[in-house]
Amino acid sequence: MIAWEKIDRVNIPGQEQEITLQKRGEEFSIRTAGVExxxxxxxxxxxxxxRLTCIRLTHRAALRILIGGLGMGFTLASALKHTAKDSKIIVSELIPAVILWNREYLGHLSGMPLDDPRVQVKQEDVAKTIRNKKLCWDAILLDVDNGPEGLTQKENNSLYSSSGLKAAFWALRPGGILSVWSAGENEAFTLSLRQCGFxxxxxxxxxxxxxxxxMHTLWFAQKPKSALSPQSFQESLPFNKSARPAKA
Ligand SMILES: C[S@@+](CC[C@H](N)C(=O)[O-])C[C@H]1O[C@@H](n2cnc3c(N)ncnc32)[C@H](O)[C@@H]1O
Known part of the structure; x- marks a missing residue:
């Protein structure tokens, strides 16, 4: 049996926790906190x-897709394969070293997706990318932990909380899809998605x-096509000040 060789080891920004890249023959592994x-x-x-996100959106042109995070680039490569030439894909990756690893050691595994002109990779927490824009994305694909619980960093829990899911809801265009990867089942998460309007x-x-x-679990949470814009939603609230008639 070939032994694992450690190629690189870095701290996750702002954390004590490390993330490592290891190699064994042709096989690569990214690990943190003792978990792959x-x-x-x-x-x-x-x-x-x-793929299953993109085939749900084939009726739309010029797709704008956000992927968090990069990992080894397989989700990104699949998104490129299943969207047209006019799509634009932003990848938010928390850890600068992961982007470097993809350029130096991992790119060939998934066909060098970072070289595709439709792709822009940002070194940024995807939670921040989501909160920065409203009504921007046709799809947001999240594969940053091993399921809807913070593993890479505990702050990732906020992505799956009610406020994080609402941020994703408003960041999506009507009819847009939030897709989430998980190693296992999580009934409470399905309920949280429904409670946020998906x-x-x-x-x-x-x-x-x-x-x-x-087997792994995937959620495809679609924002209704009829969803209000964040502004009209605020204005529709019964006690919203801006909805009240001005005093004479
Ligand atoms: C399981 S891997 C993704 C695998 C990827 N889907 C693929 O096809 O190879 C998780 C990635 O998410 C990144 N990540 C974790 N938390 C993040 C966050 N809050 N924002 C952006 N990227 C994050 C990790 O550094 C890691 O690169």
Missing amino acids: LMNSRAHGSEEELA HTEKKTVRARNSQKGG
Whole structure:
């Protein structure tokens, strides 16, 4: 058996916690806190996250897609494969070293997706990217932890909280989709998505591109096409000051 070789080890920005890149023969692994975040031999469900999102949006032109985070680039490569030439894909990646690893060691695994002119990669917390823009995205794809619980950093819990899901709701265009990857089931998360106004579909898919082996869970949460804009939503609230007639 070939031993794992540590290629790089860095601290997660603002955390004590480390993230490492390791290699064993042709296989690569990204790990944090003793847990594997991504392995180059199992990427079927990461690709399905993007493919199953894109096929739900084929009726739209010039798709704008946000992916958080980059990992080994399999979700990004799949999004590129399943969207047209006029799409634009932003990838928000928290850890600068992960972007460097993709350029130096990992790019070939998924066909060098960072070289595609439709892609822009940002070193930024995806929670910030989401909150920065309203009515911007046709799809937001989240695969930053091993499910809807902060693993890479505990602050990621906010992405899956009610306020984080509402931020994603307002960042999406009407009919847009929030897609979330998870290693396992989470009924409470399905409920949270529904409570935030999403029409929610859940699918279990194979971890690898094969008929056998483990299963992962994907959520596709669609913002209703009829959803109000954030401004008209505020104005529709019964006690909103701006909705009251001005005093004479
Ligand atoms: C499981 S990997 C993603 C795997 C990826 N889907 C693929 O196809 O290879 C998780 C990635 O999310 C990044 N990440 C974690 N928290 C993040 C955050 N808050 N914002 C942006 N990226 C984050 C990690 O550094 C890591 O690169």
